[in-house]
């Protein structure tokens with residue numbers, strides 16, 4: 227150990243902060259992180275990283291890290307040893323399972339943990355407990371995008387690679403604050419604009435950095451994306467500008483789909499979106515005349531009551547214009563967390579086994595039952611949103627949350643934390659004593675990505691390995707190891723000594739990952755799923771057709787029903803999103819003093835017009851009230867927002883103002899909270 231302290235080690239790892247999936251060498255001396263060094267040829271990022279990937283590592287050695295298991299004693303926690311904690315969990319969970327059935331327990335997995343950890347978490351829920359009540363945080367973000375893609379093209383992932391976005395003739399971003407949320411990807415677009423004359427169209431309600439850089443910035447009314455997309459698609463078809471050859475050969479359902487577009491006239495769309503008819507025509511012309519179009523979208527699309535439908539509309543447009551099956555084209559839902567793609571891919575979902583095989587599919591389930599030696603439940607489980615409701619209703623009594631600060635990031639958090647208080651038994655496994663963990667009966671100390679091995683899958687379906695750069699801190703353990711120890715307590719002979727064995731099992735069970743091996747992922751090597759048994763991977767999807775019986779994609783009919791608007795009392799619309807410097811609830815990035823100094827507090831962006839109308843100045847203190855709750859925050863006046871629209875960053879050092887305001891409304895197809903549909907009133911507490 228003394229020798230090791232003296233030595234500088236360089237270890238390949240993958241960034242834990244966003245779905246771009248930058249990989250780099252981390253230089254360490256003992257536990258000290260010295261620097262981050264991207265390698266030429268890193269698949270997603272080459273030699274680039276952003277501020278989070280470069281400097282966001284202080285959390286690994288933070289004093290606030292949990293170091294020992296904790297068990298609740300009255301209103302405080304007591305440190306215990308691992309045996310005591312695991313035995314307690316086994317006893318309490320068994321009791322709930324015996325008394326109330328396996329579905330009285332629910333599990334939330336983490337998009338910050340590895341693929342292997344998602345796999346064992348769903349295995350624990352399904353095999354050991356016997357429930358499909360397992361979900362992950364993509365329910366808060368990109369599940370609607372996955373839904374839209376499943377309906378139309380059959381794979382819930384980016385159609386191609388970041389290289390394809392960079393080589394498209396026209397890139398369109400919708401509801402994506404790309405420069406702050408996916409910085410290295412945004413740089414690729416900026417470079418292509420400069421070097422190859424790539425065109426960038428940005429659709430958003432807020433004028434963020436990419437909007438300023440766009441060739442065209444289109445700012446429509448909140449929640450109206452479905453309408454302009456459908457109207458533009460209709461106009462393209464009406465003009466005969468659609469790709470007939472592609473549709474004939476590759477897509478089912480054209481005529482009934484076309485009929486379903488009838489309401490989306492230019493006049494109607496203009497009224498709903500605020501775009502002029504000429505603008506809509508110009509958009510249609512640009513899209514249909516570009517050789518290749520890649521559409522990127524994010525939470526601005528998905529976190530609405532029609533998030534799945536809007537994602538579907540995007541895919542319909544791409545199908546109508548033949549923008550699948552070729553480089554530079556396709557659908558790119560930009561994944562937020564570093565492993566939000568992988569966490570769902572590896573089965574932490576209530577309806578899907580790993581590799582998106584339905585739990586109700588007897589063949590697929592049978593494969594797992596044979597290997598695992600138990601009969602699995604064929605009942606679709608509860609998603610995150612349904613779990614919280616079921617706790618309130620008394621149907622879920624025990625919960626296990628791994629690496630997720632549900633009590634901060636879920637919508638309507640007053641309602642969520644009230645649910646936590648009702649639980650009979652609550653386990654949280656994390657690096658920190660998060661807001662959520664404060665409600666737990668047992669808290670298990672997990673270790674960070676630098677202290678373990680495994681794989682992450684980035685937004686382009688790229689599976690990459692991370693290696694252990696340092697020993698786990700004190701008594702912390704990797705999530706997969708904790709779950710393995712726990713399963714053994716329940717009498718299941720999980721023999722994993724290393725995550726590689728977990729991947730072997732996943733590859734054996736799952737056609738999507740059939741050829742994934744650690745060997746093929748060594749160092750900076752990577753694989754984009756689906757991976758054939760011989761190791762051939764798939765940078766560009768659908769070249770052999772779409773994964774349906776007749777190899778054809780489907781147009782999917784949708785209509786527009788808007789259930790949200792501001793009103794006389796709640797007269798302001800709140801938008802929300804990330805800040806460049808911070809990651810999500812901020813449990814990790816706020817541990818970096820350098821980053822925190824730069825952006826210490828939460829604030830609300832107010833337009834100059836509104837500031838004048840309400841007589842507030844920069845730094846004024848306001849109270850925002852929605853039907854669900856109240857948040858108090860400082861005013862920042864900027865023309866990034868206009869009129870009666872406010873912008874509230876969701877990273878606010880654990881104070882989570884946004885989610886005191888969000889309510890229980892959800893995307894009707896996936897139960898993803900409609901975070902982007904908040905109407906508030908603003909009271910001025912201090913004008914400054």
Ligand code: SF4
Nearest residue numbers: 241243244248276279
């Ligand atoms: Fe990490 Fe994303 Fe920044 Fe890359 S772009 S360094 S993956 S946060």
